[in-house]
Amino acid sequence: MIPDTFNYFNFRRLRLTADGTGYGVYDFRLQMTLEPEAITDNPALSVLTPQVKDAYFSLNEIPYLGRFRIGNFFVPFSLEQVTNDTNNAFLERSIPTQTVFAADREVGVALYNCTPEQNVTWTTGFFLDSISEGLKKRLDDNQGYRISGRGTWLPYYDEPSNGRYLVHTGLGVLSTNDQDNIVRFRTRPQVSEGPRLIDTGNLLADTFTTGNFETAIVWGRFSVQSEAFLCNIHMLDNTTSTANGAYLYTSWFVTGENRVFERFGQHGAQFFRNAPYSNFAVTRGGISPGALELKARWSHLDFNNVQKGQYNDLTVGFNWYWSDRTRIMFDWIHPVTSETTIYGATTSDLLGMRFDFNW
Numbered sequence: 001m002i003p004d005t006f007n008y009f010n011f012r013r014l015r016l017t018a019d020g021t022g023y024g025v026y027d028f029r030l031q032m033t034l035e036p037e038a039i040t041d042n043p044a045l046s047v048l049t050p051q052v053k054d055a056y057f058s059l060n061e062i063p064y065l066g067r068f069r070i071g072n073f074f075v076p077f078s079l080e081q082v083t084n085d086t087n088n089a090f091l092e093r094s095i096p097t098q099t100v101f102a103a104d105r106e107v108g109v110a111l112y113n114c115t116p117e118q119n120v121t122w123t124t125g126f127f128l129d130s131i132s133e134g135l136k137k138r139l140d141d142n143q144g145y146r147i148s149g150r151g152t153w154l155p156y157y158d159e160p161s162n163g164r165y166l167v168h169t170g171l172g173v174l175s176t177n178d179q180d181n182i183v184r185f186r187t188r189p190q191v192s193e194g195p196r197l198i199d200t201g202n203l204l205a206d207t208f209t210t211g212n213f214e215t216a217i218v219w220g221r222f223s224v225q226s227e228a229f230l231c232n233i234h235m236l237d238n239t240t241s242t243a244n245g246a247y248l249y250t251s252w253f254v255t256g257e258n259r260v261f262e263r264f265g266q267h268g269a270q271f272f273r274n275a276p277y278s279n280f281a282v283t284r285g286g287i288s289p290g291a292l293e294l295k296a297r298w299s300h301l302d303f304n305n306v307q308k309g310q311y312n313d314l315t316v317g318f319n320w321y322w323s324d325r326t327r328i329m330f331d332w333i334h335p336v337t338s339e340t341t342i343y344g345a346t347t348s349d350l351l352g353m354r355f356d357f358n359w
Helices: none
Strands: 015-022 026-033 051-062 066-074 105-114 120-128 145-157 165-177 203-219 222-235 240-253 261-265 268-271 281-283 286-288 291-302 310-323 326-337 350-357
Touching: 015 051, 105 145, 105 261, 120 268, 145 268
Parallel strands: none
Antiparallel strands: 015 026, 026 051, 051 066, 066 105, 105 120, 120 145, 145 165, 165 203, 203 222, 222 240, 240 291, 261 268, 281 286, 291 310, 310 326, 326 350
């Protein structure tokens, strides 16, 4: 029996953003969030709002170095993680990425660059570990830090169709020196509320390093995306533990559109906004349908090496795009956990729907 499995509604994201470019080579972005934190993570009345999401300044076109960025922004690691929330295909990122193996936004500096054809990109960054979303500071003698690196290669990109047909690959590494020598990985089903189904508990470790392989294929209306992660955890007693995970998902546009890929976007190689051939509209002249995308995903997380079990997740659903900035999302999520997870061997079924718009 899994407790606290309530129906709910909430504002998943409620954010104000200001961004722009100027003086030829500069750009900036400030994004503040007003949505509440997950209820089960915070005592009553302890939620801090607003919170800083993006707050960075970039200097572009530096000879040999490319783009320099400083501030609070996505740690450059994992294709799904650096693809903006509004451009990912599912309600939430896959279970091995956000809050587990891939870092979220953190305070740091990074360099981004690419070849002139933009078929090869590389990124590296240095970040402070686990700085509070609300306070954005820490007062102690050990800040902790992360070092990240990501390289990508497009072995095939169809220029005449602007990437309607492409093959993307990439490798990444994220090394963390933990600030308090306590490492913990845990996650809930791929919704924003509810109990966590798998948890390593507090591991006494000083460093951990995660490597990943990413790939994506867009072939007209059909696409596939996948990543695999392997994490090596250095314990304080000089032993080593490992954890791993992966996801694979596919989507198909019934109405003929394709997923849109940016070879060198805001965070490097990433997916961009999907746009219908015709926006959804109901007028005297008739009905325009928008775009319909069918999708399916399998996610996997394995903590057996630290005796905390395994978690698999199947998700299927659809996205109905009214425009490139407005869509309705629907996911059916089916988590399956093994005997040594928090609640033992369980299966669940969750239904999630979101109205998503941004301007």
